[in-house]
Amino acid sequence: MLQDFTTIETLVKANNRSASISNDLVISIIWKESGFDDASRNANSTATGFMQMTHPAVDDVNANTPAGIHYQYEDMLDGTKNIQCGTYYLDMMVKRAGGDLTAGLNHYGTGPGYATNLLTAAAALQAAKTSIGQIDPAQAKACLAQIHT
Numbered sequence: 001m002l003q004d005f006t007t008i009e010t011l012v013k014a015n016n017r018s019a020s021i022s023n024d025l026v027i028s029i030i031w032k033e034s035g036f037d038d039a040s041r042n043a044n045s046t047a048t049g050f051m052q053m054t055h056p057a058v059d060d061v062n063a064n065t066p067a068g069i070h071y072q073y074e075d076m077l078d079g080t081k082n083i084q085c086g087t088y089y090l091d092m093m094v095k096r097a098g099g100d101l102t103a104g105l106n107h108y109g110t111g112p113g114y115a116t117n118l119l120t121a122a123a124a125l126q127a128a129k130t131s132i133g134q135i136d137p138a139q140a141k142a143c144l145a146q147i148h149t
Contacts, residue, residue, distance in 0.1 A: 065088055
């Protein structure tokens with residue numbers, strides 16, 4: 001189901017499991033990957049949900065997270081679990097890239113260049129926030145429009 005910016009922002013704040021990826025960047029990834037549609041599925045792969053998690057990515061998370069953290073493929077249609085699993089995976093990609101955020105994002109996505117407009121959109125979201133950390137949804141939409149899917 002298609003979600004609005006405010007709902008996505010709330011979900012990301014509550015479920016971002018990455019130590020290195022900002023909420024604004026996760027929101028940008030969700031916009032790029034699914035257009036805020038938690039039921040999104042890629043017709044050419046197993047990529048599913050907000051963050052378009054594939055079966056191999058879910059398996060990787062399950063193999064490399066602490067005991068008790070486990071996701072099923074079907075969980076990727078649950079927005080909360082998709083964001084949790086997706087941000088664990090993002091964190092792993094950045095760590096595997098030696099802490100290089102751009103390289104980690106490129107590995108998460110489609111390769112070189114994937115990170116460029118995501119980082120720009122995340123910075124624009126951050127800059128558009130008020131002093132109390134809020135952003136007008138219309139401004140958010142303008143920031144996210146910088147992402148080419």
